[in-house]
Amino acid sequence: MRKCFRYTFCALSMFICVVVITFSYHVQFRHRKMRSQKLPIATDTITALDNRTFIISPYYEPRLGQSVRVIAIIHVSVKELYCIFHCSSNQNVFVRAEIDLHSDRFGFPYGTADLLCAEPFGCHYTYMSFSSTNSTKTIHELLFEVKNRPPPPISSNFTVCISTLYGNYNNILQMIQSIEMYKILGASRVTIYNTNCSQDVDKVLRHYIDEGTLEVVPWPIDHHLHTAKGWRYSKVPTAEVGYFGQTAALNDCLYRNMYKSKFVLLNDIDEIILPIKDWDWSSLMENLQNKYPDTSVFRIENHIFPNSVNISGFDLWSHVPGVNILHHSVREPINWKLFNGCKLIVNPRDVFQTSVHSALKQRGRWKNIGSDTVLTFHCTHKYRRDIPTEELIPDDVLRRHNMSLVPNVDKVIQRLFPQQ
Template sequence: MINRFSPPPIHCQLWFANLRIPVVTSAIYHYSWRKKWGYTSDEFLQPYLITCPIRPANSSTNRTLIPKSVSLIETYCSNATNNLPIRYNQQFITKKEDFAVCVKGLDFMHTDISVRLVEWIELLYILGVKKIFFYQFDVHPNISKVLNYYQSRQLVQVTKISLPGTLPNLPGLRHSFLESHRPVKRQNEIIPYNDCLYNNLYSVQYIIPLDTDEIIIPLIHQDWSQLMTAVRKVSQTQEESHYASYEVRSVYFFDDVNYNDTNKPSAANISHTLGIPSYLHMLQHVYRSGTYLKVGWYAKSFFNTDHAVTIHNHILLNCFGRCTKYRINNTLAHVQHYRKDCVKELQKVCQNTYRKHILLDTSIWKYKAESMQKTSNVLTQLGLLTL
């Protein structure tokens, strides 16, 4: 984050193991926000990615060496007052994994979502995710217990984060600040998402930013791998063989929607008949809005790490080359977003647009047996299952 909208030019000092003096190049700013979203004045910290072009360090062979560290300096001849080590792991990776999920800073000081979190994590693994990367502010002790359990099994990675600059970092004050300053919160979410991207740039093919109340469900295929194989096949053209992002449309699954008349039994009654425990929120809630959110609204995406430069919760911001996008048809997959109500921006139209027509959608039940068993086993081990 930078404390001005138009930062001044700066330079990079690239330090190499076999060179006595650093190589200096001009840094490049990549603005990681959209001007139309507002909050682009110097009053707000601005999210930027700073890149440092690497010139061939060996002029005779034109071979590009890998720097060991980098410093940012104001002018070409300035002395460095900072130095960051460079982590380059491509040389140790022989094959990319398919999927990794990135989760923005968890901020659940007083809300215990531990049971729902286990159900969500286990379903992601069933869908083919290899690892989940959590970023954390402050969480309930039971959430910490869940994250520690999966981290000890190397299935998740947890990175504790703070707010930059002079923004508050006392736990209670920070929570209140983020709740009352939503745009600032959204701008700061850019940092963990892109940290997740660059930590997995060479090891994972697709990065998927998700919140813990949403899941991408394939409607025809069994998992994400089968889904993306089919999507890549139907999306290929002479111009595009691999897109920078594959977007999935969202639909609401409201927490309070139940049908209680004789013709349409409640989801709770159906679930009880099928033996689904009441604590499995996603398997219990199988009524959704009959209206999908508009194309592009609050969508989620599979971001291709071969193309992504900077990412946002919903879209690619900058790419190597063009930011090409393919929209996955909602007959193939959709994002199931579990909420009490519509987002604030859609409150005025929520009742007539998204709550008026409700449909039964049991697509998630194809994972019922495996999800029930795995989730219940973990909850029992952690002592979180209240019988």
């Protein structure tokens, strides 16, 4: 009888323990679920995880197995980071990130990095968060939506990525002329990263956003780090990151448009990639791909058209601030002993990392394309100050498009900046 009572008591005690543990588990589980649902979603382009790590955006990466690539800016001392996948089963799965700091940091203590995280098996997710350790106490209390999952269908042939506007940018006329030329050449989308600009430039940006041509990505890098206008840390040792984090912006733009655009062009707002033998980018790329079928990165020679030399007498739009690129139809001869930064046309689905003048990691080949086929029309200050004006090379390649460019630009200016 006592044995039976003892067994009954033990069984009852075990049952009570199981009930208590199960109840506690469900209470904790429910609490985690509620907390997860209340986490805010990150809306800023740049989000500080701490003072050494800044998250830009996570992107689905199907090319390396099922994984997520997170574009970030990190300090060179960062060696450990974790992706936390928020599964639909209400589980948070920690995955240690493989940190790939890009090779073109130019000596600055902060640089662009990829955080590569393998998808956890059986985890259906939309959002993730991040931590500097694998402790649940250190989870950054923001959710980031993983973009490109699933990859969307390609909806345009050419997208131009431009970074970054800074220094209260106010070159209104050249911006309008450049965007109109991009449209003439075949761009269906232009993406601009904007740190700061004037009110008049903002008016231009809003016009092209409303038109459906432009996507403007806020880029408040100067709110987080001391930035430099130059590329070499030795020239600006007080800065933390080079040239307003341009390489991070370009890589984000690459992934943002990876599955939307057949080709992506990487250049600045004062540059236009101009075909010489062909009329537009579609015919240019068709010919280049036929000639170089295994090539995914095309490097286009940079040619300086000094904006200090005006030989055209073209005097439309003198009331609009900025450089009139139609004034400038002579270019500097290239000195091949000096660095000449190319700009890029890439198949984004074959590129893993890009810098400003070359891709860092890609599938397929890269190819330098000569100026007899295409060139980068770069209308800016004189690069080689030792060259007298009479030695500059006449080149009216841009004026071939005047019949379309002039009325298109004039239409925008009459709408936004009519003469009083």
